[in-house]
Amino acid sequence: MHDASTHESVFDGKRRARLDEIMKRYPTKQAALLPALWMVQEAHGWVSDQAMAEVADVLELTPAYVKGVVTFYTMYHQHPVGKYFIQVCTTTPCNICGAEGVVEAFLQHTGCGELGATSKDGRYTVVEVECLGACGFATPVLVNDDFIENVTSETVPDLLERYR
Ligand code: FES
Known part of the structure; x- marks a missing residue:
């Protein structure tokens, strides 16, 4: 890329x-x-x-x-980010459906450890974002240009398999 x-x-x-x-x-x-x-x-x-x-x-x-x-514009990165830039909606409707758990799962399974940090292998950066306009499909996630709905902490490992 x-x-x-x-x-x-x-x-x-x-x-x-x-x-x-x-x-x-x-x-x-x-x-x-x-x-x-x-x-x-x-x-x-x-x-x-x-x-x-x-x-x-x-x-x-x-x-x-x-x-x-x-x-x-938040879509422009002012510092280097991972090959896969992962944005997780954590606004209230998604939050009450488990978005914090989704964020935790991404931080753990990507090796990023904390929000905004890039994993040591350079693959991933995870950030929280405001409403992505898919509140009925919590939790929505953007991986680069891919929009993925209904992500749960349990589905994060499988989802990441697509982005190696
Ligand atoms: S609050 Fe998460 S998509 Fe709207």
Whole structure:
């Protein structure tokens, strides 16, 4: 998934061509900021200050503006995360259905130990998130882009088998 070092330029070659295509769809370069940041995250797994500066340069924005957007949206990682980024809803409706137990099971079976930490093998990072909009299917979990409902502490080990 991550095919470049964080020190390499993101918008060279094919990615630059893709970004140019995206920019054509918008009236201003600034409007392409979110997809540009998404491309950075696809390439590096997270958005470093250096990458924010590159995005700012390409889109003719200030690095401070880009950083403001990155820090606003929780979907952008500001530090390296595991290959599998696991988000567990722990808002009240899910919580009363056992979400805390689901979180504990993930922390234990991934080896992460604590929320926000990455497992030693680099595979997993587990975080809690607010309502994922599937309150009737507690507990919903996002593993990268996969949305999985009805997760329980008992089903966590089997679920993780899919993400090795
Ligand atoms: S409270 Fe968990 S999905 Fe809504």
